[in-house]
Amino acid sequence: MPDELDLLRHANPVPADGPDFGDGPLGHRAERQLERLLHGARPTRRAPRARMLWGLAATGVVLATALTALLGGPNTQPAIAAPRPLTVRAQSTPVPLAELADMAAAAAADGSPRLRKGTHMQSWSLGMADGRPPVTLPEERVVRWRADDSHTELVVATDPRRPGRPVLTDEGDDPHLVADGHVLSRITYPPSWSDAPPPHTPAALRAYLAETVHTGSLDTPELFEAVEELLGHWTLGVRESAALVRVLADAEGLRPAGRVTDRLGRPGQAYVYAGGGGRRMLILAPRTGAVLGLETTFTRDAPEYGVKAGDVMDYRVWMR
Template sequence: MADELGLLRSANPVPADGAHYGDGPLDHHAERHLNRLLHDPHSGRGRRHSRLMWGLAATAVVVATSLTVLLSGPGSAPAVAAPRPLTVRAHSTPVPLKQLAELAEVTATDGDPELRKGTHVQSWSLSMSDHTAPVTLPEERVVRWNADDSHTELVVATDPRHPGRPVLTDEGGEPRTVEDGHVLSRQTYPPSWSDAPPVARPPHDAARLRAYLKEAVRTDSSLTTPELLDAVEELLDNWTLGARESAALARLLADVGGLRPVGQVTDRLGRTGQAYVYDAKGSRRMLVLDPATGAVLGLETTFTEDEPEYGVKTGDVMEYSAWMR
C-alpha cells in the first residue's frame, strides 16, 4: 500500500535523468484522431489521414480516472494506467505568446540547433469504447531517416514517469502489462520522398509556414486555433524542428491567437515550459513551449465534461505527447 501511495503522490513528473527508451512508429495517432472526432467538433476537420496507417486496435478492461488507476500483472509491480493532468505552478507569471515569440526569434539567430527529419515522441493515449472501460497506453516512438531517404520506426512500451516499472499495453488486442522498454514494433521502410506537407521540408518564416500547415490540414480558409494545433502535431510527428523553425512556429501561434497563457508547468519529462490553453466544448488543449526557444515540448488534451458512456470524467487526460530532440 505504501508503494501504491507513493505512486499516487508522484503526480509530477519524471526526473530529467530518468530512463528513456528510443525509437518507434506505431499509433496512438489513430486512436487520438477518433477521440477528437467523437469529443471535439472543432479539431477533427481535415486531419491528415496518414496517421491512421498505424492504428492500434484498442480494447480495454481498465478504469482510468484522474486519480490514477493502478494495474498489476502476475508477480509484477503495479503499472500506472493514467497520468494526471499537468498543473500550472502556483504564482507563476504567464508569458504572452508574442513576447515568447520575440525571445525565440532572438535565440534563433545562430540557427542552432538545425532542422532534422524524423521524430522522437513519448505519448499517453486514452483508448475508449462504449462497452469497455477506458485504458491509457504509454508509448515511446522514434523515427530516423537515412541519407538514402529510407527510414526506421521503433515503438516501445515505456512510461518515463516510473522507469523500470511494468507498462500497460494492448498489444495483440489484449490488455496486459509488459516489461518497461518492451518493443511493440520495429520496422524499416525503403526510400520514399514527397513534396507535400508534412513530409516536405518545412519553411522557417511564419508566413510560408502558415501556408505549409494549411496544406497539411487541407484547409483553404484561415487556420483556426484547433486546426493549427492539429497541424503542429502532424509537423512534429515528422520533423524535429530547428531553432529557426521553432521561432517561426511561435510567431505563427501568436499571430493566429486563441491560446491563453496560463503560467509555468513542469512536463512529464521533467522539463520547464510555458503553458498556453485552448478551451473547446468538452475538452481543453494545453500547449507547452520552451520559454527560451519557443520549441514545442508537449501538447495535452483533457476532458472538461463527464462522458459516462465512455467511462471518463472531467479532468481525465485524453492524450498527451511530449516531443524530444
C-alpha cells in the same frame, strides 16, 4: 535495388483523403495507410482533434470486454493509473505568444541548433471501458532517417514512470500486458516528395502546415494536428521554432496560462485552447518557443467511463 513489386507497394495514386483520383506522389499519411494495408502494421495512434474528443469516449466501449477480463471487477485498481494533469505554477505571469515569438526570434539569431531530421517522442493515451477504471496506454516513438532519405519509425510499449514493469497495450485491438520495451511496430518508409523540410518564415510555414492537413483555412484544431504531424518527422531548429510561435500567436482561442514544469522536468510556458469537450495545453520552451509537450484533458464528466472533467485524455512530450 527493389524489384517492380516493391516499387508498386510503395506507390498509391489515390490519397486517402483526396477528393478524387490523384496522379502524383504520396504524402506521409497516404504512404502510412498503404503500408499498413499491405503489411498489416499497427496503426499509429494520434491525438484526436479537439472537436472529436467525445468520439473517443464512445470508442472506449469497444475495449470493455477485454479490459474487464484484464483489470477485474469494479473495485480492482487499474494496471496503469491515469496521469495527473499538469498544473500551472501559482502566481506565475502568463507570457503572450506574440511576446514569446519576439524572444524566440532573438534566440534564433545565430541559427543554432539547426533543423534535424528525425524525432523522439513519448506519449500516453487514455483507454476507457464502460464501468471500469480508465487506464493509460504508454508508448515511445523514435523516427530516424537514413542517408538515402528513407526513414524508419520504431514504436515500443514503455512507461518511463515505471521502468522495467509490464506495460498495457492495445496492440492488435486486444488490450493486454507486455514487457517493458516491447516493440509494437518498426516500419521503414521510402523517400517521398512530401519529405521536404519545413520553412523558417511564418508565412511559408503556415502554408506548409496547411498543406500537411490538406486544408486551405487552418483553424486552431487543425493547427494542432499539423504541428503534431510536423513534429512526428522533424526536430525543429531555433529558426523553425521561432516561425512556429509566430504562427501560433495568430491562432484563435489559444491563450497564455502561465509557467509549468513538463513531464520531463523542463520549465515551460503553457498555452491553452478549449473546444469540443476538451482542453489542450501546449507547453513551449520559455526562451526559444520550442514545443516541449501537448496535453489534452476532458472538460466534461463521463461517469460511465470513470472520467471526470480535468482528467487527462492524452499527452505527449518531445525530446530534443
